[in-house]
Amino acid sequence: MTTETADGNTSEQVVTVGAVTFTDENRWLRENTPETLAWQERENAATTAAIRGWAHFGEIRDQLGRTVADQPSNAEIWGTTTPRRMGRFWFRLAAVAADDPTLGLWVSETADGPRTLLVDPRDPAFGQGSQLLWYEPAPDGARVVFAAYPLGQTIGTLHVVRTEDGRMLPVEAPRHVAAGATPGWLPDGTGFYTADRTDTGEHRLRFVPVTAGVPAEADTVFPCDQLPHNTFTLTAQVSPDGARVVALAGQHEQIACRLLDRATGEWRPFLPADYRGECHGVWYDDDTYVAVVTGDAPRGRVVAVPVATSADERTWRELVPESEAVLRCVRKLGDDLVVCEIRDIAVEFRVVGATGEAKAAVPMPGSGSSPTAMAARRFERSTELTFTHETFQQASVDYRYLPETNELVRLSESGRAFPDLTVDRAFATSRDGARIPYFVVHRPDLDRSKPQPAFIEAYGGFNQALMPHYLGNVGPFLAAGGVYVQANLRGGAEYGREWYEAGRLANKQNTFDDLFAVAGELIATGVSEPGRLAFYGKSNGGMLAGVALVRRPDLWGAVVADVPLLDMLEFQSPGNPAAKEARGAFLEDYGDVTDPEDSRRLAAFSPYHNVRVGVRHPAVLQIFGEHDFGCEPFHGRVFTARLRAASAANKPLLRVRKDYGHLPATRAQAIEHHAEILAFVMDHLGMKPAAGNL
Known part of the structure; x- marks a missing residue:
């Protein structure tokens, strides 16, 4: 396949990445030249016209204006x-x-x-x-x-x-x-520590005085060998007496890695040199750090770490042992502790005493999730326990916990709620025999005796759990008789460290097998049928959408890749000023393209490198934000060009949104964003909007 530029010149080049050599006919589409951006804008205009030209687009947008009214914004x-x-x-x-x-x-x-x-x-x-x-x-x-x-x-x-x-x-x-990092205040509020990067990309911790007379402190620049190799960002955690600072590396793996003695200005390792796993938590008092650790407990346990001997694991004291639940974070509440855990893909909070004794189970308002605790893997700093909670049916509601009576008090009005939805949970068997859970959600009056159009969403990566969440963004699809499916694939955090490890790096193939197993089970049980399945994935899930498109084109009627990586051998463009800030995140889940073994493995599933000539690919919509430094629009440009050259069927659509990063920035943007996705999916699945919402 050879692509021509606007002036008629071909741009075919032989490229070597790691141990992989390939011919790339789309090199000219990788850089943001005037010619490339003009090509992108033509594609963008054609995509907008195609989607918004559907006769029912306005109805879908109006319905979403109501169901997404309570959807989380950026x-x-x-x-x-x-x-x-x-x-x-x-x-x-x-x-x-x-x-x-x-x-x-x-x-x-x-x-x-x-x-x-x-x-x-x-x-x-x-x-x-x-x-x-x-x-x-x-x-x-x-x-x-x-x-x-x-x-x-x-x-x-x-x-x-x-x-x-x-x-x-x-x-x-x-x-x-x-990127999830939080400034760390001194106890008296006279200054705080914050993290950024040097011009050459090294992690740096800086002290910012806020009041006059506060002594300045030298910036700390961390050499690569002093931080976990996959560090995306740093959070400073200051002790209650202000004497010490823990540098917490993140974002997808949270590791308390360095300790500062502010009196001497010296840093030392916080953990043993041979420690492998996560370690993240909060200061309990001036001398004790309480943390969730996974080094010897894949689902996590809570330990009290004497800071003076933190590098000696023998001095750690267990407070909460490993159990069937997956521990995600811990915080202090008065003299007690609150742990956040996942049990059967639902969030729970428990209160334990300072020595780990059970005190109370926080009465959660249904089986759902708490985005404020789950997204950032931490509780917000607050003298009281407050959190949000949502389910497939109920939009986010704010709660305040009263420990004296073990009760919850609403701090916000009840958000939008669907009057009724049927939620079933099932399991598919993946290629290696693993049981893969998924949820099936639909109107209670839906005729399940025959296959129906289905919208599958999955993520399966970066130690993040895809939890039950309010389905306002697919409300019109459900109202029109569609079935929503949430697939919980390996690579996520739903079942702890082992579940995560089973879907990353050399095990990434498991994530793809899991998705195809769920799709196959939906077909085998009559929930849907080939050609009436749509797959939607965002970010890592967007990469998964690309793999689904090129590996199993026979399954799908429509595929939406939202802010994806599609060229797994070249994650980022050469001119990306923030390249190093995303590189660590990609290294920990995908691998290092400069490593021969990793490069061969990445090439084997890279969507861009596995487009097959002559294959009838399903309809695909790719969405990017022009300001997204992690998943750049060039991925969509080269993928669109290669798909188009491979087959004339089902023209691929490329949408690059102005004033967007990795997520919609405003609620108005979110409505437009989801309206275009649903219009594309429903059009290609042969659906029409129902009269009114659920």
């Missing part, structure tokens, strides 16, 4: 909108006005008292089109650090606001990447 996905109490103040992100869903930072003195808008991202001082993705109050709540990000982008600027009067405090503001 900021909520990052887990920062649960009301939080610090000192005498309550903080929350909420719409700046009844007619403007832009999220601002509000403050009040009681959980349900009158609120004051503390930070309005529409303020011109932050730049046009700014958004808030997170905030972090000082321990006494008197000051708050936050970042303002240009719409859709992930590199923003830090600011500090004084809670009492809303005054912005002058600070030297480094850039900040919204």
Whole structure:
């Protein structure tokens, strides 16, 4: 296959990556040249016209305007909108006005008292089109650090606001990447530590004074051999007395890796040199760090680590032993601890004493998930336990836990809820015999005696669990008689470390086999049939969508690859300024393309390198954000070109969204985003919208 550029010249090149040599006819589409961007814009316009030209697009968008009204926005996905109490103040992100869903930072003195808008991202001082993705109050709540990000982008600027009067405090503001790292305040709120990267990509921890007279501290630049090789970002955790700092490496594997003695300025390893596994948690007191560890417990256990001897595992004291549940995070609540765990793909919270004795099971409002605890693998810092909870039927609701009575109090109105849905759980058998769980969700009156159109969603990667979540974004599909299927594949975190390891690196093939097993089971049991299955995957799931398309084109009527990687031999473009910030994340799940063995394995499943000439591929929609530094639009450009050259059937569609990063930045964007996805899927599955919502 040879592609011509706009001036008629071919661009075929022989390329070697690792131990793999291949002919690439689309090199010219990898860089953001004027010619390439013009090609992309033509594809974008054609895709928009094709999707929005469907006769029922407007109906789908209107229905989503109602069902997605309570869907998490970009900021909520990052887990920062649960009301939080610090000192005498309550903080929350909420719409700046009844007619403007832009999220601002509000403050009040009681959980349900009158609120004051503390930070309005529409303020011109932050730049046009700014958004808030997170905030972090000082321990006494008197000051708050936050970042303002240009719409859709992930590199923003830090600011500090004084809670009492809303005054912005002058600070030297480094850039900040919204990747789950949180600034660590000193106990007295006079300064905080934050992480960024040097110009050459090394991790750096910086101290930012907030009040006059606070001594400056030298930046710490960590050589690669002092951090886990897969470190994406760093979070600073300051001890209650301010004497020490734990550097927590993340994001998909959380590891407390370095310890700073602030009196001497010296860093040392926090863990034993031969420790393998995760170790992340919170300071319990000045001398003790309480952590979830997986080194010898794949589903996790909680230990108390004496910080003075943290590198000697023999001094660790077990508080919560490993069990059938998967421990995800731990926090302090008064003198007790709260652990978050996954049991049967549902989130649970338990309260235990300082020595690990069981005290209470938090009464969860149904079998569901808590995005604020699950997404970032931590509880938000707050003097009280607050969290969000949602199910397939119920949109996110904020709760406050009352330990004295073991009760929950709602902190927000009930979100949108579907009146009734049937939710079944089943298992498929993968190629190696593993049992793969999946959920089947549909209207209770749906005729299950014959196959129906089905929308499968899966992720299967990066130690993240795909949990039950409100299905507002597929509400019109369900209303029209479709079946939603959530497949929980290996590579995720649903069953702990072993489940994760079974779907990463050399075991990545298991993830693909698991998906095909679920699809096969849906066909075998009459839930759906070939050609009426749609697959949707985002990010790692988008890569999975690409694999599904080229490996099993016979299964699908439509495939949606949302912000995917599709060329697994060249993750990032040469000119990407943030390449090193995503590289660690890719290394830990996929492998190193410069390693001969890894490169051969990656080439074996890379969607771009496995497009077959003459195969009738199903309809495919690829979606990218122009500001996404991790999953760049060039993946879609080269994949589209190669698919088109391989077969004239079912023209591939490429959508590159303006002002988008890895996620929709606003609720309005989310509605448009999901409307286009559903319109594409329902059109190709032969569906029409129902009259009204569920």
